[in-house]
Amino acid sequence: MDKLRVINAKVQKHLEGGYETRRQRYDKQACTLHARPGQEVFWRNFELSDLRAKVPESEGGQGRWE
DSSP states (O other), X not given: OHHHHHHHHHHHHHHHHXXXXXXXXXXXXXXXXXXXXXXXXXXXXXXXOOHHHHSOGGGTSOOSXX
């Protein structure tokens, strides 16, 4: 019975540590945006789409995606 309590304590400790890690990661990504009207805002890792890359060569594109 004593081994079961030790295992339970270890599991509880790891669950609490994982919860804290996930909470910190979520809090970091879910921040409130404070922007003024007319202000230019960029997203992190934002890429403009390149439609020509997705159009086949037969239709005038670069043909990387068919």
